[in-house]
Amino acid sequence: MQRSSITVNNREYQWPQRPVVVVCVDGCEPDYISQAIEAGAAPFLGGLNGRGTCLTADCVVPSFTNPNNLSIVTGSPPSVHGICGNYFWDAEAGAEVMMNDAKYLRTGTILAAFAAAGAKVAVVTAKDKLRSLLGHKLSGICFSSEKANEATVPANGIDNVVSLVGMPVPSVYSAALSEFVFAAGVKLMARERPDIMYLSTTDYVQHKAAPGTPHANDFYAMMDRYLSLLDAAGATIVVTADHGMNAKTDAFGRPNIVYLQDLLDGWFGKDVARVILPITDPYVVHHGALGSFATVYLADDHIADAAKRISEIAGVELVLSRKDACARFELPPDRVGDLVIVSERLTVLGSSVSRHDLSGLEVPLRSHGGVSEQRVPLIANRPAPSLPAGHRWRNFDAFDLALNHLR
Amino acid sequence: MQRSSITVNNREYQWPQRPVVVVCVDGCEPDYISQAIEAGAAPFLGGLNGRGTCLTADCVVPSFTNPNNLSIVTGSPPSVHGICGNYFWDAEAGAEVMMNDAKYLRTGTILAAFAAAGAKVAVVTAKDKLRSLLGHKLSGICFSSEKANEATVPANGIDNVVSLVGMPVPSVYSAALSEFVFAAGVKLMARERPDIMYLSTTDYVQHKAAPGTPHANDFYAMMDRYLSLLDAAGATIVVTADHGMNAKTDAFGRPNIVYLQDLLDGWFGKDVARVILPITDPYVVHHGALGSFATVYLADDHIADAAKRISEIAGVELVLSRKDACARFELPPDRVGDLVIVSERLTVLGSSVSRHDLSGLEVPLRSHGGVSEQRVPLIANRPAPSLPAGHRWRNFDAFDLALNHLR
Secondary structure (H helix, E strand, C coil), X not given: CCCCEEEECCEEEECCCCCEEEEECXXXXXXXXXXXXXXXXXXXXXXHHHHCEEEEEECCCCCCHHHHHHHHHHCCCHHHHCCCCCEEEECCCCEEEECCCHHHCCCCCHHHHHHHCCCCEEEEECCHHHHHHHCCCCCCEEEECCCHHHCCHHHHCCCCHHHXXXXXXXXXXXXXXXXXXXXXXXXXXXXXXXXXXXXXXCCHHHHHCCCCCHHHHHHHHHHHHHHHHHHHCCCEEEEECCCCCEECECCCCCECEEEHHHHHHHHHCCCCEEEECCCCCCCCCCCCCCECEEEEEXXXXXXXXXXXXXXXXXXXXXXEEHHHHHHHHCCCHHHCCCEEEEECCCCEEECCHHHCCCCCCCCCCEECCCHHHCEEEEEECCCCCCCCCCCCCEHHHHHXXXXXXXX | XXXXXXXXXXXXXXXXXXXXXXXXXXXCXXXXXXXHHHCCCCHHHHHHHHHCEEEEEECCCCCCHHHHHHHHHHCXXXXXXXXXXXEEEECCCXXXXXXXXXXXXXXXXXXXXXXXXXXXXXXEECCHHHHHHHCCCCCCEEEECCCHHHCCHHHHCCCCHHHHHCCCCCCCCCCHHHHHHXXXXXXXXXXXXXXXXXXXXXXXXXXXXXXXXHHHHHHHHHHHHHHHHHHHCCCEEEEECCCCCEECECCCCCECEEEHHHHHHXXXXXXXXXXXXXXXXXXXXXXXXXXXXXXXXXXXXHHHHHHHHHHCCCCEEEEEEHHHXXXXXXXXXXXXXXXXXXXXXXXXXXXXXXXXXXXCCCCCCEECCCHHHCEEEEEECCCCCCCCCCCCCEHHHHHHHHHHHCC
16 A cells, blocks of 8 residues: 655655656756747747746755755755765765765665655666666666666666667767657656656756757757657656756856966965865766866865955855855765855856866856856646745755645 | 046046947847857957957946946946936935936046047937936037937037938837947948947847847847947947846746835835835836846834845845945945845846836846846957956946057
């Protein structure tokens, strides 16, 4: 017998009455959707105005992919789940490492909890870097577009994905990598009818194309078609994003970059300060590992001086101590440096000039990571007639909205 | 004999060695230009990358048209020139009035000072609301596109403008109103060869079209053609903006509005608080008088309570006392209310629901007024080889850049 609700990370979720699909659209600044609707490219999403729900929510800062995907699937901030970047300084190991292994996860997911309670759960993510985190302790289907052809029943709960989806495995740098996620979701809904499905795309298009421009509208037209099929299949759909996206250039299209490691080396000498850019991941061609959030480790006696100097740099919006940053952004203190730096909307933070390869930036840099990319859509295909008043919605309320508030 | 330099509002400007044209592109978020260049719509501006100058500057907050145009032509902030909105509460007169009469201007302009010193000066503005302010005590040419057919030699220093320009007088709600400004500038450069010319457009297009979308690119392609003609005529050109522009909607395209007067009336009763929206002007069809800046007058004993309540509203970014706001934004205290409220990037501030006509909003609201619209381009067609390091550039440094720094 199914339970009527389950509790995960101190939040209660009602058992789904129909299939629930939560979609995390990577880099989905709200204007991508409104511009696509305005251009006539997203008739399904446009048609939800009236019958559905549209909130604007705050994502987690740093406004990066891994911290926010994990927040969404755990219903909690990084102070609870531990994933506060794609990349971090592992003080215990004494090394800079990717934070994409499930060993770094400090709590269970809503997905695993529902599966353990008897729900049929499916997860599809564009890039494989998220798969092991999202699939942590999950009894169900979990695979990436990137490695769809390698999926096996023991490892992924499914095989023959490519023939199920009917699309070849796309390049990791393509809009098709995200289309594969949606196409797989529609096929899985038809064949498996999961109780709960989580779909997570990649922001390859959003890093390149501004809201309302042809490539962006093409992407949202594609998404709109698949969402309409999931809607027609009777699913409850909630669409949110891991973070927004902004231009990070001057009017000529040249990136506005503050190279923090070079500055710190100049002030204090080599090997005194260590700049960590948590946007860093194996796929940096489209953003050059440049985002609007950095954290710095340095000796105690330099912290106050560094904070003062960094806060005076044009383009820097916030300089916070570890303590203040962890309180404000709900981050795990043992995975954050002595200082946290956030740059303003049009500026990104780099480490050293020599460490960033900008040759892959074929179009003006668009990126994220800061407070300026914190506003994201939280949309549903059903009404929510009695939402709490004055609530600050977060993207990690997506399952709460889907399971507890939609009619 | 011409002087080698003149001093206006405590800043020194070198006498121009060739015609200088300063262009204020209304609502020109930097990304409008970079996206137009990227789309191939602005080859002249794109070609300046390498031979010209591109800075990103801060405009005056409130990021509205009149305060910033007057800052640019006086080289000073509103605390000096007095124009801190399009609209204000005239405490002396006991009335809400437009701030577009020259009697409100508290200092002279760079334009008038050069003209008085013997320079030939020409000013063309799109909307007539700016004409009397920009033309204050100016011996020279000064007219608006809007009333180009009414220009007379005694009033405007020129007549027969329509036949000179070769375009009919455009609608006040059109891209052509701005095109008329550029077309007039090119004709004036050929016939009059002014030493100093100031061109100021209107943001009709920017309120409707996002950067990189077809209507926006069409506008910048038009601008690019006229700028290339001014460049070919040998003019020094500096392009800046009065303010940026952002989407102010949710993902469905519905405006995010905080109605401050209704909230204050609910908390304190009718006629206790007076909300002033300094974006208000006679031409509100395209923005519904909704921007991201408001000021509130209210009795002393309610100020602290109101500040606390307003700061808790979702979408509010800053609540400042008159004193703090005037210090931070360099505003004249006698023309600012007891509180200043700034909303975040995707949210606007209204007064009462009943006072805003949103029927003219045919496309998702885009607007300005806040800190989120403070970053603007500051571009020139010549190099500036020795700019001061670490300088915070302002849009009202446009004449300083043009006359003192370009080679």
